[in-house]
Amino acid sequence: MTDSQEPAIEEIKEKMKTVKHKILVLSGKGGVGKSTFSAHLAHGLAEDENTQIALLDIDICGPSIPKIMGLEGEQVHQSGSGWSPVYVEDNLGVMSVGFLLSSPDDAVIWRGPKKNGMIKQFLRDVDWGEVDYLIVDTPPGTSDEHLSVVQYLATARIDGAVLITTPQEVSLQDVRKEINFCRKVKLPIIGVVENMSGFICPKCKKESQIFPPTTGGAELMCQDLEVPLLGRVPLDPLIGKNCDKGQSFFTDAPDSPATLAYRSIIQRIQEFCDLRQSKEENLINS
């Protein structure tokens, strides 16, 4: 469907004018920590009270964001200016299909076209307001949801995608496909994050590889495919615990190696977005 046939694309472009930076969090593989990363990226960026952060969960079948952000049971309200996101903090708003279900056990058994319709509504009808960063958490794979979000945001300019993987080859082989997908749809790649990369025992401090990088891990893959490796986040049982409780891991374990890794990755993502913005401004001014 071309732009002229899809009026929603223009409407979304208008709506996205108040959103400065848009970041997609992708992975070909499931269960590598996309939602966990998206949530903590949002928490990390929102620590600066002067920035307005929006977190959009387009995983229609398995919406994890409400649980991870501690917003289970919340509902979406509608106003004259559109759907209101659910706010965790004053400067952190969240939207997910999870808020639209009448019961948390309700299964969303939708085929592609209906999922696309929902994503269109999320992008067009949610009143995000002035936002510095919109983070979009995606389901695993390279299918309807991914095609739709890229298509609908095509004219609104996505800053880039962050790809999450674990060190095993079973994960990397799916992430390579995702990198190819990004290149096919001309989506800039901010970089790759290697999650669950090593486990440090809290008692003896010895490091073990729970998911051994038998084929060189994300580092070798990034070298081969010429994409930046943003960082490695070690496995910390407190992360999973905090996700289940719906709290920010940073508050519970500020000195964990995982927190430090996250902060460094978040900083690199901010630098990427700022650099992109200044390049664009130079282009406009020249």
Add this chain to the structure above:
Amino acid sequence: MEAAAGVWGWGWRPQAASVGPRTCLRARFSQEALDLGPLNLTLRGGSGRGGFSASCLEPLTCIFQGPVSNGAACWRQGPGNLAGIRHIILVLSGKGGVGKSTISTELALALRHAGKKVGILDVDLCGPSIPRMFGAQGKAVHQCDRGWAPVFLDREQSISLMSVGFLLEKPDEAVVWRGPKKNALIKQFVSDVAWGELDYLVVDTPPGTSDEHMAAIEALRAYQPLGALVVTTPQAVSVGDVRRELTFCRKTGLR
């Protein structure tokens, strides 16, 4: 048969060394709007193995194009390719990364160890893990007179596999398809793969409750699947998605 681009068909039975059906098929299919990315299916002929005889001797490259409606005139079911299967088990989970493919693999190996003949059907089209789990990357799907021959791991044919991973020319190629195209391939996996006589068919699925799951269940319903094995990890984030999967099972009548 010369190597040429064509449309890989639903219900098309190739005849030995003839170009006729392929060209005929192109006329029967209407070319609809492209999804992103063509799928190159390379089917290589080979000598017959254990009851199968190959009918193509030349590499045939077919390009998958366009979504096909389920009611396409040229679609017809294969000759009961699942009739020889005693039990069908689906391995599901709402959540990704909990170990569905791992469990499917271990289940198949355990059943084989118990002397059963097992097939694994991998309907995860975007992230097919089954070929790697069995060390069968790079194997190709052969064609026989009864349809597509699954990939066998050993001479006894005690484990047979089918996955989109075997149909990709390059392992890093992304299958970027929308729902209707995925549905069509899954239906083809169910009806056109000549599984033969099996004690168990294990169906490995992607995470979620969407097109692949609905297509697999619709296609398998006539063969009365035994039921579903739902996989989870202990965390609440996982269990939440799995509760939804259990609702899905109830709604679709899967035990």
